[in-house]
Amino acid sequence: MDYEIDMxxxxxxxVGRVILLxxxxxxxxxxxDPTAxxxxxxxxxxxxxxxxxADNMPMVH
Known part of the structure; x- marks a missing residue:
């Protein structure tokens, strides 16, 4: 699957808040105690x- 993101x-x-959560x-x-x-x-x-x-998730724009 190809998916491009405009950084x-x-x-x-x-992004930082999502990582923190x-x-x-x-x-x-x-x-x-998950492994890598x-x-x-x-x-x-x-x-x-x-x-x-993505179409059904309100958190995804």
């Missing part, structure tokens, strides 16, 4: 879900 149109503050959620999940591979796969699945459902 100049992306708000770096929003994801990290906080991972830290709050005390029962998880598991994190990469999880983030890949999140990206795929966002791209597949």
């Amino acid at each position: 100049d149109a992306v708000d770096p503050v929003v 994801v990290c906080e959620a991972m830290l709050a999940a005390k029962d998880l 591979d598991e994190c990469v796969v999880a983030f890949g699945k999140i990206i795929q879900m966002v791209l597949d459902d």
Whole structure:
């Protein structure tokens, strides 16, 4: 799947907040100790879900 992102149109503050929230959620999940591979796969699945459902997700512009 090809998907282009205009990096100049992306708000770096929003990107930073999303990263912070994801990290906080991972830290709050005390029962998880994911490997690097598991994190990469999880983030890949999140990206795929966002791209597949972009028309139905209000957070995606």
